[in-house]
Amino acid sequence: MPYSPSPLASPDSTAVASAGIRLVVTDMDGTLLDDDKRAPEALREVLGRLRERGVLFSPASGRQYATLAREFADVAEGMVFIAENGTYVVRDGVELSSDPLAPGVAARVVAAVRQLAADGVDVGAVVCGKRSAYVERTDEAFLAEVRRYYVEHRIVEDVAAVDDEVIKVALFDFGSAERTTAPALADFAETHQVVVSGEHWVDVMNRTANKGAALRRLQRELGITPAQTLVFGDYLNDLEMLDAAEWSFAMANAHPEVVRRARHLAPSNNDNGVLRTVARLLDLPVKGL
Template structure:
């Protein structure tokens, strides 16, 4: 019996326009609540951005946001997995050594921070995933906890950047290039798989009672924590290999249609 459904957002639950079928979601989510199934959004997006995305329809939804470094539900922070400030600043320095013009987003417990020199175009890109954004002249001046570091590179060099940072920091941080233009750095062992395990323990749910959905490189661990793991058909090859099943694409409501079908089977 499925008790927990965990889905990535971008490229998985959200369509190529960055939105979703609200009417279908409401129908499916109401059915889930009647059956005692918990819905979880697990994403690189800032928790507050996810809250705005779901709006009034997100009540009862668990959010594992900021690359699963924060857990929120109904507006309340349940848990955060912060980075050591010295390691965070070292990682930022390594990124700047690779290319000082890359867009760096430092997610802290109060907001996402970008350098004050950011262009208007890149600022708009950041706002697509982060609701609360503050410009700063120095990341070293951030006074709240460092949650994660994200890089956006228009040239698509994040695999090379990952290798560069790993050269000096491997074994001290968790780093993943979810796609060529995006890279995330969090505390060691802080990723979607481990945070879902934490939530499973909190809710008393096993992997046998869990269903997961993903598409990117950062969803591979998500496939391992659910007996019923699905890669959408537009997923990368590594995620498809890690998943137990392949479902329809994000533009075909693959996640919601699959949840609906599984609930019908459980009848």
């Protein structure tokens, strides 16, 4: 279907051009990737065009750094990876910023998850460290979900006792994370962030940690303004990131709250919405977009 957004859905390319875009930031799952977790065929060509223009491209995801680095291994030079929902930001293998949990927090979250499981909820914890992710559930159904987002992971006897700097605890709920697991973590929401990052995922992080905070730090470091930033997202863990850019886009498939928060609307992830919007607004000569 041809992409012809209404004036209210997407800005005029002339206005975007006059802003002098220097940074494009996109969520991965439900945003850049389609529902089958596939990257668009034209992605490498668009990344090359952006590089030619001096525009920095930054994936911003709940996925771990190792997973993102593998996805973009052939084009990673100079790219900034906003990983683990903003708790770990890396460029060319060098940490730019991180927001680790205080000692003991991960163990408390794990204890709550174990109680949920004992009460019959089909849920498991992924303790996310800087070096690796750690799990103690060993069933294939759970591990298959872990492998999607955490290429570097280890099975341990007790995830509450790992020797790593923990930046996040992610919980996978085979049911509805928003309806079941997130409400059960209400006590943590008083002191930490409990963020529903997908239909089945909930992340517990420091209150100061989110994609938006990481993006604002990056903008300050690089001297890039919100007016020079294009951002795309689809779920609740993208809200603060949308606030950090004047050119903020919700995908057509986005959570209703994301659509309300963003300034503009892009086609869905299954309609190659990110690349089609970037190519149109930045006038990139890419065949098929």
